Amino acid sequence: MxxxxxxxxxxxxxxxxxxxxxxxxxxxxxxxxxxxxxxxxxxxxxxxxxxxxxxxxxxxxxxxxxxxxxxxxxxxxxxxxxxxxxxxxxxxxxxxxxxxxxxxxxxxxxxxxxxxxxxxxxxxxxxWIEGVTLSSWLEDNHTDRFAVDRLADRFEGLTRDLSVHEIAHGDLQHGNLLVASDDTFRLVDYDGMFVPELAGLGGTERGHRNYQSPMRGNDDFGSTLDRFSAWVIFLSLKAIAADPALWNRLHEPSGEFLLLAEDDFKNPAGSTGLRMLLAHPDRTVRGLADQVRHLAFQPLDLLPPLARAVPNQRPSTTASTSVPVPSSVAAGTGGLPGWMAGHVPARDVPTPAAAAAIAPGSFRTRTALDVMAAVLWPLALVMTVLMFVAGLTAQTAAAGVPLVLAAAMTVFARSRRAERSQSRAAMAVLTHQLGRIEDPQKAAAKLRKDRAKLDAAESDRSAAYPRAQGKVTAEYHAALTEAEKRKARKQRDTDKKIDGLSDELHKAVAKALADKQAAHVRDQLSRRLIVQSPPHGIGPTLAARLAAHGIRTAADFTGYRAVQHSPYNTTGAVLVLPGGRVANVHGIGEAKAIALDVWRKAVVASAVAKQPTALGRPERQSIEQGIGRRRAQLTDQRKAVETDAESARLLARKRLDEGQERLARENTLAGDRARQERQEFGRRAVVLQQNSALHGTLSTALETARLQQRGLSYPRYVRFLYVGR
The missing domain is CATH 3.30.200 (Phosphorylase Kinase; domain 1)
Structure with a gap:
């Protein structure tokens, strides 16, 4: 399914x-x-x-x-x-x-x-249909041989309808065949029905086990699904029509079958019911039982339809109507056994034997035209002799006219003979039939070539399949190796970072202490106002000028820089601000700048002497907590590396499984196609065998017709005119 x-x-x-x-x-x-x-x-x-x-x-x-x-x-x-x-x-x-x-x-x-x-x-x-199941109808009517045989004909008509329209019910059995009040069938339960529009889908069921071929599989779904079931049901109906006692002998009360069940098909040699039908006195029953036995182990698509072996019009009687049919016709009925010769419809072309039979090898029964031709020759000879005696021999052309007329009359009379027309028609039929059949030698050579091509392709497929599997497996192992390398590389990097956390802690503590000390010095410098404790030589006026340039505390400048005044060749000074800029304050020369610098350095030295020498406990804990969080993150990352590696391994395994499933599916499909092609080769071989035999028969018949045509030659006709044969 x-x-x-x-x-x-x-x-x-x-x-x-x-x-x-x-x-x-x-x-x-x-x-x-x-x-x-x-x-x-x-x-x-x-x-x-x-x-x-x-x-x-x-x-x-x-x-x-x-x-x-x-x-x-x-x-x-x-x-x-x-x-x-x-x-x-x-x-x-x-x-x-x-x-x-x-x-x-x-x-x-x-x-x-x-x-x-x-x-x-x-x-x-x-x-809703008012009717009874086929088994219930047979329970009540199996003794009415005429009614059962008529129902068999109607069942064959139903299967013919399905076959013509390429429909398969999928589960032909007694419970799905209802017999209406007019003794015609109603087909119910279309769950597993096949129609051409559903080609390509799979089957949904396997049908009732007592009516299905042992060769039917879950995925079989096509127009040939009903063929085995049709033969089984038709055999049962025909057997009961021929011998009503078989119903009570082979059918079980409330049994889920008619005459034969699943075990009879799977083990024909051990089947009591099948042996009974094969040994039945009625020829039709024996033949149908033999057909079912042979079909039980053939592929569904090779089974012949029931309609192929049953004529369109068949008298409703239990007796077997056997009409002799040439063996060449029986050979062309799709592999049916010889017992079906009396039930096989005639071919659409005359048989070789029939064509040869209507090709006469001699003339029969003279007509009035033949008599006239026979009389004309003596008269022509007499007239020729008389003309010779009368002295007309000099006129040679005139003397030969009677003989020419006699010969022409004979040719005309011969051409009007029915045997000649029949011979030409027979040869035309045989030539046409021979032309419709493919040359057996060419067909055999093509079949051998196609088989060799398939065998080579299958050999390549058989060799390519393990290689493809090996490639998929190699890709899987390569993916595992790469995942392990990636895992080891990431773990190594993470371990290195974890090992370096101690150094990071020391650096972070040192940096935090340095930052704290620098902040203490800056704070102390910003608190020492120049105006409150001015350096030596800096009075209120200069302090105001310094303030005007933004220099109010020891933190507002970092030192001084000496400068040369070229017009007077004197040395001055500018104060260096924290941002690197300089301030040229009027009245601040080199001496006062040095005084300011000495004053600032003294303030810095005092601040440094009083700066903290260690971090407080909260500050150190904050740094240690940050390092702890970093350690936890790195530990989680290391664990995630293992998780990622496992995900990579699972993904690689999934790709391996998908690849193997895809390869197996493709290999199975290719194998199914190869089996179908081999089945087709089998069908072609059967057709080739039939055509080869028919080709030989036609060739022999054509050669026979040609030999017979020699018996209708001109000399033979002249002999026939006077001898009668």
Whole structure:
């Protein structure tokens, strides 16, 4: 079965649906179903017909009075809505006039149609059919040989309808084949139906085990799904029609099969029922049983359709109607056994044997035209002799006229013979047939070439698959190695940083102490005003001038710089401010600048002498806490490195698994394609074998026709005119 494409919805159980259907006015929104009356059990509960995927309830609409079968799903089915819409559209396009019987039912897929608990779920609203299952019908009617044989014909017509329209039910069995009151079939349960619009999707079920080929797999889904089931059911119906006692001998009361079951197909040699059918006196029963036995272990797509072996019009009788058919025709019926020769429709072209048979090798029964030609020759000879006697021999041309006329009359009479037309027609038919068949030698050479090409491709694939697996594995190990290298590098860097935290602590403490001491000195300098304790030689006037330039405390300048006054060749001084600028204060010469500098240095020395020599406890704790946080961060980073490495390993493992799954999937698909191609080669080989035999038969028949045509030559015709053969 194909995997679902999305999350699977949890569907209610059959009991939950039955509980909800006690209140159809509340659980349904659809106007035809809202308030509908369900069929009830003796306990007053809605009656359910439960299956593997759904429960079906009978509801009578309160709005229209119409009775419906409502299917409530209990299990998830992939692409459920798409499948039902495709099936519904396909069945709606069928022309009932072209069908053998009205077997298809109308239905409507209703999403979110029924409320169960807090959820909304889809239902399938189907036309209600009054009928009984095939097994129930046989239980009541198996003694009526004519009715059973007629039902077999109608079943074959149903399978023919499906095959013509490329539809497969997917689960042909007694429970899904209802027999209506007019003894025609109604096909129910379209859950696993295949229509061409669903090509490419997977199957949703494997069908009833007692009707399916042992070769059917979960993923089989196509137009050939029903072929084995059709042969099994047709065999059962034909066998019961031929011998009603088989029903009681091989069918079990309430058994989930007709005459044969799963074990009969899996182990034909040990099957009592199959042996009984193979030894049955009726030729048709024996042949059908032999066919089912042979089909049980053939691929589904190689099974012949039932319609291929059953003529369009077959008399409704239990007797076997055997009409001899040439072996070349039987060989072209898709590998059917020889017993089917009397049931195989004639080919669309005449057979070689038939064509050769209608190619005569001699003339028969003279006509009036032949008599005239026979009489004309003696007359022509007599006239020629008379003309010679009369002396007309000099006129040679005139003397030969009677003989020429006789010869021309003979040619004309020969050309009008039916044997000549039949011979030409037979040779034309044989030549046409021979031209339609591919040259067996060329076809065999092409088949060998294609097989060799496939074998080479398969050999390359077999060698490439382990190489691709090795590449994916090597990439996985390379990713693991890189992850470990990256992990070791990051851990080494982190450990180095952790080891350096002690030095960072010492540096941070020293820097904090230096900053604290510098701040103390700056504070002391900013507190010593020049005007309050002026240096030697600095009076109030100079102090005011210094203040005007922003120099009020010892902190407002850092020293002095001597300058030369060129006009007078004298030395002056400027004070250096904290930002590097200089201030030229009137009245401050070199001597007073030196005095200011000495005064400032004395203030600095006094401040340095009183500066703190260690950090306070809170200050040191703050620094130690910062280093502790840094240590914790680095420790977390080291742990994260291991986590990242594990994530990298998991990602590498995921890529390895995905790569291996992709390679396995691609290899499986390639293997499936190769098997399909080999199956196609098998089919081509069978066709080649048939065509080779037919080509030889046609060639022999054509050569025979040519030899026979020599018996219709001109001399043979002249002989026929007088001898009669």
């Amino acid at each position: 194909a995997p679902p494409t999305g999350p699977q919805v949890q569907f209610p159980s059959g009991a939950a649906y039955a509980e909800a259907l006690q209140h159809t006015q509340l659980c349904f929104q659809h106007p035809e179903l809202k308030g509908a009356r369900p069929e009830l059990t003796k306990l007053g509960l809605p009656r359910a017909i439960s299956g593997a995927f759904a429960s079906v309830f009978s509801l009578t609409s309160a709005a229209s009075g119409q009775r419906y079968a409502v299917k409530c799903f209990t299990r998830h089915v992939a692409d459920q809505e798409r499948r039902y819409q495709a099936v519904s559209a396909r069945l709606a396009r069928l022309d009932s006039a072209e069908l053998s019987q009205r077997w298809n039912l109308g239905f409507e897929y209703l999403p979110d149609a029924i409320r169960v608990g807090k959820g909304l779920f889809p239902v399938l609203k189907m036309e």
